[in-house]
Amino acid sequence: MVILGGGFAGLFAVRALRSAPVAVTLVDSCAHHLFQPLLYQCASGILSGGQIAQPLRAVLRRHPQVRCLQATATDVDVAGRIVHAQRPDGGVLELPYDDLIVGVGVRQSYFGHDEFAPYAPGMKTLADALAVRTKLYQAFEMAEASTDPQERAQWLTFALVGGGPTGVELAGQIREIAGHTLEREFSTIDPGRARVLIFDGSDGVLGAFGPELSRRTARTLDALGVEVHLGSIVTEVDDRGLTVRRKDGGTDRVEARTVLWTAGVEAPPLATALARATGAEQDRAGRIRVEPDLTIAGHPEIRVVGDLMSLDKLPGLAEVAMQSGAYAGRRIRHTIEGRTRAPRPFRYLDLGSAAYISRGRAVVKMGRFRASGLIGWLIWLFIHIAFLTGFRSRLGAVLSWAVVFATGSRRERAFTPEVPHGAAAPALPPSGPPADPAVNRHEPPRPA
Numbered sequence: 391m392v393i394l395g396g397g398f399a400g401l402f403a404v405r406a407l408r409s410a411p412v413a414v415t416l417v418d419s420c421a422h423h424l425f426q427p428l429l430y431q432c433a434s435g436i437l438s439g440g441q442i443a444q445p446l447r448a449v450l451r452r453h454p455q456v457r458c459l460q461a462t463a464t465d466v467d468v469a470g471r472i473v474h475a476q477r478p479d480g481g482v483l484e485l486p487y488d489d490l491i492v493g494v495g496v497r498q499s500y501f502g503h504d505e506f507a508p509y510a511p512g513m514k515t516l517a518d519a520l521a522v523r524t525k526l527y528q529a530f531e532m533a534e535a536s537t538d539p540q541e542r543a544q545w546l547t548f549a550l551v552g553g554g555p556t557g558v559e560l561a562g563q564i565r566e567i568a569g570h571t572l573e574r575e576f577s578t579i580d581p582g583r584a585r586v587l588i589f590d591g592s593d594g595v596l597g598a599f600g601p602e603l604s605r606r607t608a609r610t611l612d613a614l615g616v617e618v619h620l621g622s623i624v625t626e627v628d629d630r631g632l633t634v635r636r637k638d639g640g641t642d643r644v645e646a647r648t649v650l651w652t653a654g655v656e657a658p659p660l661a662t663a664l665a666r667a668t669g670a671e672q673d674r675a676g677r678i679r680v681e682p683d684l685t686i687a688g689h690p691e692i693r694v695v696g697d698l699m700s701l702d703k704l705p706g707l708a709e710v711a712m713q714s715g716a717y718a719g720r721r722i723r724h725t726i727e728g729r730t731r732a733p734r735p736f737r738y739l740d741l742g743s744a745a746y747i748s749r750g751r752a753v754v755k756m757g758r759f760r761a762s763g764l765i766g767w768l769i770w771l772f773i774h775i776a777f778l779t780g781f782r783s784r785l786g787a788v789l790s791w792a793v794v795f796a797t798g799s800r801r802e803r804a805f806t807p808e809v810p811h812g813a814a815a816p817a818l819p820p821s822g823p824p825a826d827p828a829v830n831r832h833e834p835p836r837p838a
């Protein structure tokens with residue numbers, strides 16, 4: 391059988407099949423399992439890439455029946471039961487299957503404005519998190535080097551599009567970096583004066599957590615110095631900032647050299663290919679509608695799990711992905727074991743959700759139970775330690791959290807420099823004797 395995607399859904403499907411006598415091919419574009427809920431901590435320099443991303447081979451080394459392949463699934467030949475995939479070098483793979491589990495997740499949506507993407511990176515992959523880390527820390531460097539007060543203010547303004555968990559978490563992190571981590575490190579600028587703004591079209595941040603936690607989060611953000619602009623739709627983004635349309639129809643221009651996009655998701659192209667091949671319906675975000683047993687109607691051999699499945703308006707949460715992946719794996723195992731009882735439909739057991747706002751402050755919703763502040767943070771800590779993959783990642787993360795909690799300092803601030811849009815790449819210093827001094831002349835970058 392073939393499993394597409396080594397995220398939470400794919401991994402839990404593999405684990406549920408562990409004792410089944412079946413050869414599994416696990417295909418993933420990235421070859422690592424990424425703990426997406428902590429991407430913002432990698433972006434903000436608390437955790438390293440290695441603490442939130444584990445090689446799938448290492449995670450599955452005790453699953454000898456699993457073959458891992460790094461490839462991107464592009465299409466499914468339903469009649470021939472073959473997955474078409476592309477290797478990173480462009481080579482083509484054809485992977486036959488008896489059963490297929492599709493758990494390739496979703497990607498960032500710019501709501502039809504893909505032209506915003508180069509100026510406002512999203513937060514879905516490890517590469518995204520490292521790109522955001524560069525943007526954040528480099529912005530302070532650019533502000534320090536700037537001699538123009540207006541330009542400096544632009545570098546010290548950070549605009550986040552989206553007031554969901556990722557937007558709130560990133561906003562809290564940036565204010566903490568500005569106010570604590572970088573305190574006393576610069577000679578010209580005061581990083582603590584950095585402005586952090588959230589723009590969201592709805593009436594409250596963290597809407598999915600309910601009105602009470604939404605209000606508490608808004609108060610915490612206010613105390614941290616985050617400016618929240620609700621009922622604001624972003625209509626333009628460029629390398630100098632963004633334009634928003636307010637509820638009253640008026641528009642505002644915000645000059646900000648760092649714009650980050652955390653609003654909305656959509657299904658990847660494979661979903662459209664799969665829908666075309668199977669006749670499956672897609673919802674507004676392109677997710678595949680599934681039957682109560684997670685199969686595609688008319689195709690009992692294909693199951694869609696995790697963020698990519700559309701069923702009963704279930705949210706895109708790690709817990710939904712884990713439970714649906716495990717359910718799909720179990721169903722296949724039961725069939726192989728010859729169990730004949732009619733399958734029970736998939737039921738999601740809501741274990742709650744949590745969002746980290748800043749040091750010692752988080753919000754948690756579990757059924758009717760609500761917590762915020764330090765208690766919320768302690769519960770958040772427990773949940774994330776429990777779910778991080780691998781003992782070493784857990785230990786490393788606990789140490790990093792202890793350091794940031796006690797001192798505000800971050801161990802993972804190194805970044806790969808980015809050339810701002812429109813600027814010439816600075817010439818690298820020569821590594822040997824210059825062949826032609828004119829070519830190797832070091833010129834300062836032109837202003838953007």
Ligand SMILES: Cc1cc2nc3c(=O)[nH]c(=O)nc-3n(C[C@H](O)[C@H](O)[C@H](O)COP(=O)(O)OP(=O)(O)OC[C@H]3O[C@@H](n4cnc5c(N)ncnc54)[C@H](O)[C@@H]3O)c2cc1C
Pocket residue numbers: 394395396397398399400417418419420421422423424425426427428429430461462463464493494495496513514555556658660695696697698706707708709711743744745
């Ligand atoms: C920034 C952020 C913060 C989040 N915070 C929380 C949180 O606090 N709590 C919570 O419960 N949830 C949170 N989530 C949501 C949670 O991470 C997702 O619901 C979960 O990761 C979905 O799991 P999945 O396996 O369906 O997809 P993913 O985890 O997205 O995994 C999909 C996998 O498929 C691979 N892939 C993609 N396309 C292809 C292809 N064509 N071929 C082969 N492989 C492919 C990808 O490389 C990836 O490994 C967050 C998500 C993000 C992005």
